[in-house]
Amino acid sequence: MHDLESKSVENENREKLSSLSRRRFLAASVAGAIGVALAGAALWPIGEYLAPTGGGMEEEKVTIPRSQVGVGQAHYFNFRGRPAVVLQPDPGQFIALSVVCTHLGCVIKWQQDQQFFLCPCHAGKFSKTGQVLGGPPAGPLPSYPVAAKADQLVIG
């Protein structure tokens, strides 16, 4: 009789332990899934900044007030779902380029003092016309047509 009671208590303890393990496993799994989802949500904008995915309309044109592009300055904008820039290297001359590095897709930055683009990822350098000046990029930046109207620039 004592033996039977002992086995019954033993089985009960084993079930409690098993139930507790399942609950802990389930709680850890839910916490892990939430952690992964939060990390993805937090890192997505960084990834999109470093390597934009694009996805805009192919025929879309962008109009920018001419006054926003000073001589020697760069004006960043979104072109067909991807980051782009329009420059005025010399008075009345406008150049529109993609700013997605042709190496691994980071967004390049205009160095106004030195008048070239620098990629923050691997130090690729591009001229104001998008030609490779140094670093690992193998090809130039894609360029876009710019029509300079009275007080507007129409790109695309």
Ligand code: FES
């Ligand atoms: S991604 Fe620009 S140099 Fe590597």
